[in-house]
Amino acid sequence: MSSAIRFVRTALAPDATRDEQLRVLRGTSNWEAIAAFSSLHRLALPLYVALADKHLLGEAPADFREFLAAMYEANAERNRELLRETSNVVTLLRDGGLDPPVVL
Secondary structure (H helix, E strand, O other): OOHHHHHHHHHHOOOOOHHHHHHHHHOOOOHHHHHHHHHHOOOHHHHHHHHHHOOOHHHOOHHHHHHHHHHHHHHHHHHHHHHHHHHHHHHHHHHOOOOOOOOO
């Protein structure tokens, strides 16, 4: 198993202790591989949340933290845009006489 897979697997394991995660994090050296693997498999966001929840982000190199934070913020902005668009659709439906509107 590659070190990137082992790192992501341990970081996301719900039953892994913080000490286990910290040990794997500190034993990691190929952060580019972890970034590539987590991006490819859409695991950057859960990885960011898992590391933040266990207060482990500070243990990762700054460029990796910045990568995860950028992915997280891009997703948050996408979600905000989706909410704005949904709100616009609801307004259009209400203006068209559908009240309450049902948006699927």
